[in-house]
Amino acid sequence: MATPIETVTAFFSGWTGGPGALQELIAKYFTPETVWETIGSETTYGIDQAIDLCNRLENDAPPFKFVLEWSAIAADGDMVLSERIDHYYNLDGSKRTMIKCMAICQVRDGKIVMWRDYFNHSDWAAVLQAPEVAA
Template sequence: MTTDNSKVIADFLALFAQKDASKLAPYFHPDIAFHNYGDPEIQGRDGVIAVWEGVFRIMERVEFTTLHSAVNGDLVIEEQVHGLALPGGKLAPIRNMAVYRMRDGQIIEWRDYTNQEYARSLLR
């Protein structure tokens, strides 16, 4: 993997459409901390992979798109659209802010922020 942090994140996000959590693993530092949409923080690579395995089981489609990105050394901040679709449902364009802190080309800290009520309304 490259150590260009913006490229690492772009490559990482492109994998979500494949819905294979094992492909995300190389992007996670073993000590990653993941805080998603206000849920309790998940610690460690295995825990984060388990979260995404669950999401991929539930969602028919998962597509992440970056609208804007700001990079300062090991910090990458992105405005994103998380496209999520339940089986038989339309792709819901959920606006999201993501903050990634990198270490040695891997994500060691990841925080996602969105309006959960709005996201749920789009998924109905």
């Protein structure tokens, strides 16, 4: 079985943007009891609520590509603390923005049972802005 760090890195590294990508990872790595909390935003309980939130976020954000850069990751038992930089790109490859994030996840039996994310929500506003279109 994968270690907690391997589970968390597989989950986060599997997301590259695109419709439904995060939802597929949630279905694979979450449990019916998983709590996903983004500090300062909505908390979800279980797979269905998490997928519903992703669907709503996708509807709010223009299409993008996503690249994750790991800054640090460490585990203490089943708890994994990570720092990452989420890079968001327009579909033409131009950079939209980046968000520096901290996350803590709890892993049991290869599944994420708790994910708490911390980031500046004003940075998320840049993801929601439509890309500029050249005239």
